[in-house]
Amino acid sequence: MTPLLSVKNLTAGYGDTVVLHGLNFELAEGGITAILGANGAGKTTTLRALCGLCRRRGEISYAGRRIENLATEDVVRLGVAHVPDGRGTFASMSAEENLRLGAYLRRDRADVGRDFETIYALFPRLRERRQQQAGTLSGGEQQMLAIARALMLRPKLLLLDEPSFGLAPLVVQEIYRTLKTINRETKVSMLLVEQNATLALDLADHAYLVETGRVVVSGDSEMVKADETIRRSYLGY
Amino acid sequence: MVEKVKTSSTVAPHSMGALPLIGPVKAQIQTVPLPRRLGRAAAIRITLLVVAGLVLPFLLQNFYVFQLTLAMVYAIALMGLNMLVGYNGQISLGHGALYAIGAYIAAILMNSFDWPYWASIWPAGLACLIFGYFFGLPALRLQGHYLALASLALAVTTPQVLKHKSLEDYTGGFSGIVLSKPDVPFGLPINQDQWIYLFVYAIMLVLFLIAYNLLRGRIGRAMIAIRDQPVAAEAMGINSAIIKTSTFGVSAFYTGVAGALSAIVVQFVSPDSYDFFLSITLLVGIAVGGFATISGSIYGALFILLVPNFAGELSKSAPWAIYGVLLILVMYFMPTGFAGLIRRVGTLISRQMAH
Amino acid sequence: MDALLHQLFSGVASGGIYAGLALALVMIYQSTGHINFAQGEMAMFSTYIAWELIDYGTPYWGAFFLTVIFAFVAGVAIERLVIRPFHNLPVIALIIVFIGLLVIVNSTASWIFGTTLKTFPSPFPAEPLWDNHYISNHELGSIGIVLIIVAILFVFFRYTKLGLAMRAVAENPQSSRLVGIRVGWMLALGWGLAAAIGSVSGMLVAPILYLDSSMMGGVLLYSLAGAVLGGLDNPWGAALGGFIIGILENVLGAYVIGTQLKFSVALIVIVGVLLARPSGLFGRTVVTRV
Known part of the structure; x- marks a missing residue:
C-alpha cells in the first residue's frame, strides 16, 4: 500500500x-x-x-x-489540517466562530451542522463555552478548541x-x-x-x-x- | 524492526539561499545595538565628520548655510521623536505641537520679555519636558491607534490655542511673532547666518551626545525591551510606567528645543506653520532616516527639507505626487531607512576590504 | 430651544457623513488591523469620477453605482500593487506608506480635475419633507444610506462566511491560512469594500461641502475620531461614534467654545472617553492570557 x-x-x-x-x-x-x-x-x-x-x-x-x-x-x-504550536486560536472570537472558521472550506452545510454536534459530543466543555471569547478559555480548552477547529475541515x-x-x-x-x-x-x-x-x-x-x-x-x-x-x-x- | 538511519552519508547538504520565502516574518523594528565604546575607526570617522560640519558654513553660500541650519534643527526634533517612536515604540502624531510650543515659548520670551535668544531655548525645552511627561501619563493607558489619535488631538488643538484671542497679547494671534536676527557675539569675523549655524551645530552635538549616552546604556535597553516585549519587560522589573513617561518627557524636550531653535533661525512664528502636517512630516523624517537610529535623524532631516523642493522642480503640476511616490519607494527599498542602507553598504565595503 | 434643535439636527446630519467614512475605515481595520489615512482622499477621487460621469450625461444613480464599482476595483488594485509589498513591514512603516498614498491621490486629483470648486448634485428633492426647517432631504437621505450600509456590514461580518473570514485574517493571518482562507485576497477585498463605502460617503459629502481636492481632509479626522470613539472593530459603534462626533461638534461649537476650537474640544472629549474605555465606547475588549 x-x-x-x-x-x-x-x-x-x-x-x-x-x-x-x-x-x-x-x-x-x-x-x-x-x-x-x-x-x-x-x-x-x-x-x-x-x-x-x-x-x-x-x-x-x-x-x-x-x-x-x-x-x-x-x-x-x-x-491537511494543522493544529499549530501555540494553538493559533482566534482569541477575540467566540469558540463557535472558531469552529465555523474551521469549516471555512466546506460547502456541505447540513453535514457541517452535524459535525458541530459530533465535536460537541467529543468535547462537551466546548459546548458549554461556545459563546465565550476564545482568548479567555483555559489552556486545555484552547487546545481542545484548536483540535476541534482542525476536525471541522474533515x-x-x-x-x-x-x-x-x-x-x-x-x-x-x-x-x-x-x-x-x-x-x-x-x-x-x-x-x-x-x-x-x-x-x-x-x-x-x-x-x-x-x-x-x-x-x-x-x-x-x-x-x-x-x-x-x-x-x-x-x-x- | 528498528532501523538506524545514517545521517551523514545519505543527506546531501542543501543551500537554503534559493528557496522562496514563504510564511510570516516577524514584523518588527530591528535595532542595531549601539556600541558601548566606539572603536578607533569609528572615533576617527566621527571626528572627521564633526570637523567637516565646522568648516562647511565657510564654504557655502548663505542660503545653503541657512538650509543646513534648518536641517540640523529638524534633526534635533527627529532625534526626540525617534526616542519615543523608534526606541520606545510609542507612536506620536503630535510632535508638531511640541515643536510649536517650544517655538512660541522662546519667541514670547524674546519678544515680550526681552530674553536673549541663547537663554530662551532652555525654558522652552523644559516646559516641553514637563508637558510631555504629563502627556505621557494618559498615554500609558492608550496604545497603537488610540495613542495616535490622542497625540493627533494635541497636534490639531495646539495651533487653535495659539490663535485664540485670549492669548493674542503674547502670541500675536493669526499673524504670529516676528523676531530679529541674532547678532554675532565677541566681534567674531563671520556673518550672522554662519553664527546661527555654529550655534545650532553646537547644541545639536551636545544633544546627540546625550542621546547616545542615554540610548546605549541601561535606560536605552529598558526602552527597547518595553517596545518589543512589554509584559516580559515588566516581569524583569523594569518600571515601564516611569520609563514610558520619562521617554515622552525627554522626547518632548528635544522637540521643544528644536522648536525654539527654529524660531531663532526663521525669525518668525505663526500658528499655521505648525499645523498637523508638521507632525506628519516629522514622522516621515524618522521613517526615512531609519527607526531607532541616531544618525537617521540627520538623513531624515535632509529628506524632509530637501525632497519637497526637489519634487517641485521635477514636476510643477503635481509635486506632492512625486513626493508621495518617493516616500513609498524609499519605504519599499529601504525599510530600515537611510541609516540602515548606509550601514549595509558599510558592511559590504568592509567585507570587500577584508578579502 | 428651536436653535438647539437646529444644532442637534445639523449635528446628526454631519454625523451621518462622518459615520460613512468611519465605516470605510472600520472595513480596512477589520480585515487588516490598519487605519488607512488615505481613505478620505480615495473617496474624494472617486467623487470626481462621479462628477465627470454626471457631467457627461449619466443619470445620477447610474453614476453613483458606476463610481462605487470603480472605487471597489481601485481599492483592490491599490492593495495589490501598493500595500501588498509592505505586508511584512512594521506598522509604522505602513503608516508612512499611507501618508505617501494620501499625498499622491490628493495631488493627482488636483492635477487631473483642477482646483476650482465644483458643485455636486444631490439625488434627493430640494423641498424639505413636512416643511421642516431643521433638516434637508439630502441630510435625511444621507443618514438613511449610512444606516443601510451599517446594517449590511453588520450582517456581513456577523453572519456570512466571508465576513467571518475577513475578521479572522485581521486577527491571525497564519491561522487563517491554516483553515484555508486565501489571506491575500481577503485583504484586497477589504480594501475594495472600504473604498466602495468611502466613495459613497464622498458622494454624500460633496453636495454639502462642494467638490474640491481638500474636501475630505477634515472629514477624515472627524471620522477617524468617530471610529476610534465608537470602537474600530464594530461597525455599529463606529457609525454611532461618527454621529456623536457630529453632534458634539455642532453643539459645542454653537454654545460652548465657538467654532474655532470645536474640533479641538471634540478631540479632547474623545481622548477623555478613551482613557476611561481604552477600546472605544462599543469596542470589544480582547482579553488575552499571557
Whole structure:
C-alpha cells in the first residue's frame, strides 16, 4: 500500500537558518505517526514545512500528489489540517466562530451542522463555552478548541504540534484519549509531534526520532519503545 | 524492526539561499545595538565628520548655510521623536505641537520679555519636558491607534490655542511673532547666518551626545525591551510606567528645543506653520532616516527639507505626487531607512576590504 | 430651544457623513488591523469620477453605482500593487506608506480635475419633507444610506462566511491560512469594500461641502475620531461614534467654545472617553492570557 504521506530529503528553515537537513519519513493511511525529539530538533519545523509555513525544499508526496510547492491555503484544500504550536486560536472570537472558521472550506452545510454536534459530543466543555471569547478559555480548552477547529475541515491528515504543551497531566490524558477516539472513529491519519515520548508512543503506531534536523531512529512504536537510546534519553528509565 | 538511519552519508547538504520565502516574518523594528565604546575607526570617522560640519558654513553660500541650519534643527526634533517612536515604540502624531510650543515659548520670551535668544531655548525645552511627561501619563493607558489619535488631538488643538484671542497679547494671534536676527557675539569675523549655524551645530552635538549616552546604556535597553516585549519587560522589573513617561518627557524636550531653535533661525512664528502636517512630516523624517537610529535623524532631516523642493522642480503640476511616490519607494527599498542602507553598504565595503 | 434643535439636527446630519467614512475605515481595520489615512482622499477621487460621469450625461444613480464599482476595483488594485509589498513591514512603516498614498491621490486629483470648486448634485428633492426647517432631504437621505450600509456590514461580518473570514485574517493571518482562507485576497477585498463605502460617503459629502481636492481632509479626522470613539472593530459603534462626533461638534461649537476650537474640544472629549474605555465606547475588549 502506498503511504498517505511520504517525505524525502526535506530541508527547511527560516531566513538563513537551516533547521531540517534532509528528513525522510512516511505515514500510512489511517495511522498515527509520532515524531519525537528534544527541543530544537526540528519537530515543529517539520509540520510547518509540510503546510508551507516556512521555507522548504525536497519531496513531499501526499495522497499521490507533490505538495512541496503549494501555498498553505492549497495544502489545506487537500485535506491537511494543522493544529499549530501555540494553538493559533482566534482569541477575540467566540469558540463557535472558531469552529465555523474551521469549516471555512466546506460547502456541505447540513453535514457541517452535524459535525458541530459530533465535536460537541467529543468535547462537551466546548459546548458549554461556545459563546465565550476564545482568548479567555483555559489552556486545555484552547487546545481542545484548536483540535476541534482542525476536525471541522474533515481532514484526511491531522498535523498535531505538541498537544500536551503546558497542560496539566489530567487534561493531557483527556486530550490523548479523545485523539485516540477520533482516530478510531473517523480514520483520520495523524502526524503527531511530541516531546513527551511516553505519551506519544502510547498513542502512535509508528514513530520517528529526530535529532538536529535528521531522523535517527524509526520503526513501530513498540520497537522504538524498546530501543536503548530512546529508552534512556527520552523515556527516562 | 528498528532501523538506524545514517545521517551523514545519505543527506546531501542543501543551500537554503534559493528557496522562496514563504510564511510570516516577524514584523518588527530591528535595532542595531549601539556600541558601548566606539572603536578607533569609528572615533576617527566621527571626528572627521564633526570637523567637516565646522568648516562647511565657510564654504557655502548663505542660503545653503541657512538650509543646513534648518536641517540640523529638524534633526534635533527627529532625534526626540525617534526616542519615543523608534526606541520606545510609542507612536506620536503630535510632535508638531511640541515643536510649536517650544517655538512660541522662546519667541514670547524674546519678544515680550526681552530674553536673549541663547537663554530662551532652555525654558522652552523644559516646559516641553514637563508637558510631555504629563502627556505621557494618559498615554500609558492608550496604545497603537488610540495613542495616535490622542497625540493627533494635541497636534490639531495646539495651533487653535495659539490663535485664540485670549492669548493674542503674547502670541500675536493669526499673524504670529516676528523676531530679529541674532547678532554675532565677541566681534567674531563671520556673518550672522554662519553664527546661527555654529550655534545650532553646537547644541545639536551636545544633544546627540546625550542621546547616545542615554540610548546605549541601561535606560536605552529598558526602552527597547518595553517596545518589543512589554509584559516580559515588566516581569524583569523594569518600571515601564516611569520609563514610558520619562521617554515622552525627554522626547518632548528635544522637540521643544528644536522648536525654539527654529524660531531663532526663521525669525518668525505663526500658528499655521505648525499645523498637523508638521507632525506628519516629522514622522516621515524618522521613517526615512531609519527607526531607532541616531544618525537617521540627520538623513531624515535632509529628506524632509530637501525632497519637497526637489519634487517641485521635477514636476510643477503635481509635486506632492512625486513626493508621495518617493516616500513609498524609499519605504519599499529601504525599510530600515537611510541609516540602515548606509550601514549595509558599510558592511559590504568592509567585507570587500577584508578579502 | 428651536436653535438647539437646529444644532442637534445639523449635528446628526454631519454625523451621518462622518459615520460613512468611519465605516470605510472600520472595513480596512477589520480585515487588516490598519487605519488607512488615505481613505478620505480615495473617496474624494472617486467623487470626481462621479462628477465627470454626471457631467457627461449619466443619470445620477447610474453614476453613483458606476463610481462605487470603480472605487471597489481601485481599492483592490491599490492593495495589490501598493500595500501588498509592505505586508511584512512594521506598522509604522505602513503608516508612512499611507501618508505617501494620501499625498499622491490628493495631488493627482488636483492635477487631473483642477482646483476650482465644483458643485455636486444631490439625488434627493430640494423641498424639505413636512416643511421642516431643521433638516434637508439630502441630510435625511444621507443618514438613511449610512444606516443601510451599517446594517449590511453588520450582517456581513456577523453572519456570512466571508465576513467571518475577513475578521479572522485581521486577527491571525497564519491561522487563517491554516483553515484555508486565501489571506491575500481577503485583504484586497477589504480594501475594495472600504473604498466602495468611502466613495459613497464622498458622494454624500460633496453636495454639502462642494467638490474640491481638500474636501475630505477634515472629514477624515472627524471620522477617524468617530471610529476610534465608537470602537474600530464594530461597525455599529463606529457609525454611532461618527454621529456623536457630529453632534458634539455642532453643539459645542454653537454654545460652548465657538467654532474655532470645536474640533479641538471634540478631540479632547474623545481622548477623555478613551482613557476611561481604552477600546472605544462599543469596542470589544480582547482579553488575552499571557
